[in-house]
Amino acid sequence: MNPGVRLPGFAPLMLLGALTVLALLIVLPLGVVFQQALSQGFARYLEPLAHPDSLAAIRLTLLVAAISVPLNAVFGVAAAWAIARFEFRGKSLLVTFIDLPFSMSPVVSGLVWVLLFGAQGWFGPWLMENNVKIIFATSGLVLATVLVTLPFVARELIPLMQDQGADEEAAALTLGAGGWTTFRRVTLPNIRWALLYGVLLCNARAMGEFGAVSVVSGSIRGQTTTLPLHVEVLYNDYEFVGAFAAASILAGLGLVTLVLKSFLEWRHSGELSASRRH
Amino acid sequence: MTAAALPSAPSRLRHRWKQPSILPGFPLAMGWTLTWLGLIVVLPLTALILRPWELGLGGVWATLTEPRVLAALRLSFGAAALAALTNLPLGLLVAWTLTRYEFPGRRIVDAFVDLPFALPTAVAGIALTALYAPTGPLGAPLAAAGIQVAYTPIGIYLALMFIGLPFVVRTVQPVLQDLDREVEEAAQTLGATHLQRFGLVILPAVLPALISGFSLAFARAVGEYGSVIFIAGNMPLKSEIAPLLIVIKLEQYDYAGAAAVGLAMLVISFGALLAVNGLQFFLARRGRA
Numbered sequence: 001m002n003p004g005v006r007l008p009g010f011a012p013l014m015l016l017g018a019l020t021v022l023a024l025l026i027v028l029p030l031g032v033v034f035q036q037a038l039s040q041g042f043a044r045y046l047e048p049l050a051h052p053d054s055l056a057a058i059r060l061t062l063l064v065a066a067i068s069v070p071l072n073a074v075f076g077v078a079a080a081w082a083i084a085r086f087e088f089r090g091k092s093l094l095v096t097f098i099d100l101p102f103s104m105s106p107v108v109s110g111l112v113w114v115l116l117f118g119a120q121g122w123f124g125p126w127l128m129e130n131n132v133k134i135i136f137a138t139s140g141l142v143l144a145t146v147l148v149t150l151p152f153v154a155r156e157l158i159p160l161m162q163d164q165g166a167d168e169e170a171a172a173l174t175l176g177a178g179g180w181t182t183f184r185r186v187t188l189p190n191i192r193w194a195l196l197y198g199v200l201l202c203n204a205r206a207m208g209e210f211g212a213v214s215v216v217s218g219s220i221r222g223q224t225t226t227l228p229l230h231v232e233v234l235y236n237d238y239e240f241v242g243a244f245a246a247a248s249i250l251a252g253l254g255l256v257t258l259v260l261k262s263f264l265e266w267r268h269s270g271e272l273s274a275s276r277r278h
Numbered sequence: 279m280t281a282a283a284l285p286s287a288p289s290r291l292r293h294r295w296k297q298p299s300i301l302p303g304f305p306l307a308m309g310w311t312l313t314w315l316g317l318i319v320v321l322p323l324t325a326l327i328l329r330p331w332e333l334g335l336g337g338v339w340a341t342l343t344e345p346r347v348l349a350a351l352r353l354s355f356g357a358a359a360l361a362a363l364t365n366l367p368l369g370l371l372v373a374w375t376l377t378r379y380e381f382p383g384r385r386i387v388d389a390f391v392d393l394p395f396a397l398p399t400a401v402a403g404i405a406l407t408a409l410y411a412p413t414g415p416l417g418a419p420l421a422a423a424g425i426q427v428a429y430t431p432i433g434i435y436l437a438l439m440f441i442g443l444p445f446v447v448r449t450v451q452p453v454l455q456d457l458d459r460e461v462e463e464a465a466q467t468l469g470a471t472h473l474q475r476f477g478l479v480i481l482p483a484v485l486p487a488l489i490s491g492f493s494l495a496f497a498r499a500v501g502e503y504g505s506v507i508f509i510a511g512n513m514p515l516k517s518e519i520a521p522l523l524i525v526i527k528l529e530q531y532d533y534a535g536a537a538a539v540g541l542a543m544l545v546i547s548f549g550a551l552l553a554v555n556g557l558q559f560f561l562a563r564r565g566r567a
Contacts, residue, residue: 010472011378011379014371014374014375014379015375015379015381017371017375018371018372018374018375018376019375019387021368021371021372021443022372022387022390022391025368025439025440025443026390026391026393026394026440026443027390027393028409028416029397029402029405029406029409029440030393030397030405032405032408032409032415033401033404033405036405036408071314074310075310075311075314078306078307078308078310078311078314079307079311081303081307082304082307082308082311083311085299085301085303085304085307086296086297086299086301086304086308087296087297087299088295088296088297088308089295089296090295094311094315097315097319097320098315100319100323101319102497103497103501103547103551104501104544105500105501105502105503105520105521105524105540105543106399106501106502106503106504106521107501107503107521107522107524107525107540108326108501108521108524108540108543108544111326111524111528111536111537111540112322112323112325112326112540113322114528114533114536115322115325115326115329115533115536115537116321116322116325118528118533119531120531120533121325121533122325143318146318147318147319147322150314150318150319166299166301169301170300170301173300173301173302174300179302179303182302183303201395204395204396207398208396208397208398208399208400208401209398210398210399210400210503210504211399211501211502211503211504211521214503214504214525215524215525215528228398228399228400228401228504229400231400231401231404232400232508235404235508240408243404244404244408247398247400247401247404247405250397250398250400250401251397251398251401253398254393254396254397254398254401255396257396258389258390258392258393258396259389261389261392261396262385262388262389266385275452
């Protein structure tokens with residue numbers, strides 16, 4: 001029984017309203033990115049992307065994500081194993097701490113590393129003496145990215161593993177399988193799609209992060225500018241076509257993420273945490 | 279597991295913080311979790327909590343009551359609250375449409391709701407600026423009507439709406455999906471008007487979800503940086519958000535001042551979220567009574 005069937009005239013109005021909201025607020029900004037990037041033709045679009053600084057920015061973005069995402073994936077699996085498979089005191093406090101980065105401003109997530117490792121940071125003088133550079137270097141970008149993306153994988157795995165329960169693992173152990181074998185042959189197959197889902201979201205955020213990395217980067221062209229920071233550098237130099245061309249790559253990444261995410265929700269909805277099944 | 283629950287061993291139970299289990303790997307998993315959290319979250323946060331006090335209590339107070347800091351905090355929290363409030367009816371409308379109507383392309387529209395999650399904030403920032411700048415496709419007609427959006431607090435509000443909408447839609451949507459259609463139909467059979475059905479049946483059911491959606495959107499918007507700074511104009515006292523002030527203080531090597539503003543943001547956010555949770559608790563209790 002669809003209320004729309006009984007209320008002619010009302011449903012189309014609601015539909016129109018909702019689509020207008022989404023078109024104005026969400027689709028239009030996305031469209032503008034590509035329109036601006038291609039506004040002076042395809043050749044002019046490719047030109048800024050082929051610039052060495054742009055290529056360096058793309059390489060750096062991939063490098064930072066390639067380090068941060070696996071680290072947080074391993075953390076997510078370990079945290080989910082500890083939290084969803086064992087009963088201990090202080091569990092909810094632990095979960096709160098895992099969620100904490102989600103409620104921090106990205107700028108604060110960058111700031112905290114400067115407070116520790118910046119020139120006047122707690123460990124700044126020691127780092128300077130030993131000639132180790134963290135702030136304004138790749139390792140600072142990685143630290144900021146790791147902090148911002150820390151909850152993503154854990155958040156997908158904990159509710160799923162809590163739902164699944166430990167029966168299958170307990171059965172495998174009782175039948176004589178070792179701990180690692182049980183994890184590899186029982187747990188991992190059960191959580192693989194949720195793990196992939198978490199990694200997907202984690203990666204999208206890692207590659208697109210702006211606020212946290214902008215604080216620790218120093219935006220040295222061709223050296224510490226990730227692709228989102230490169231967008232800002234070009235934009236502030238009034239190189240609008242270049243800025244939007246670089247932005248279009250990131251928008252493409254966002255679109256691919258959305259497609260894969262929707263595909264996982266559609267094809268493997270039973271194997272994702274309950275909040276993702278729609 | 280059952281042994282620990284036996285009342286015959288109360289002393290052992292009191293000292294044991296973890297219940298026994300046949301599953302292996304607890305020390306490794308827990309050890310890794312705590313080490314990583316300690317290094318990535320706890321240690322940096324400790325610096326954020328401790329460093330402002332290098333200025334002394336008076337110094338922190340002086341920093342936070344600088345007119346520029348006060349204006350930035352007011353703007354960040356005010357615009358975030360306003361944007362999250364605006365997103366409530368809009369998000370409800372979108373969630374309602376997606377759950378109640380079948381229309382071609384519904385799945386695609388549904389997927390697009392998450393775009394603000396997936397689109398890097400800097401991209402959203404320059405895109406919104408291009409749209410709403412006085413020469414932009416939406417900014418030009420608005421400017422002709424006397425409304426300047428980009429480089430004013432209205433632009434900030436708009437960017438925060440963009441960022442917050444999916445939070446409201448995604449918290450309300452599952453509740454609408456599970457809402458018992460029979461109750462609505464019963465209300466209709468009993469002669470309730472549209473407005474009565476909405477106000478007396480649907481709204482009370484989705485209110486807790488709306489409040490959660492509000493607090494998620496608000497929390498995200500308060501700290502938002504990338505999508506805002508391009509469209510904000512960043513005029514001190516007028517359109518300068520608190521996270522930008524942190525960046526400015528860092529550039530001046532005023533670490534303690536930057537940390538003070540960051541800590542204040544965190545504390546106010548927590549206070550606001552506690553208040554929202556309290557409201558939710560109150561509503562839940564009243565609903566049960």
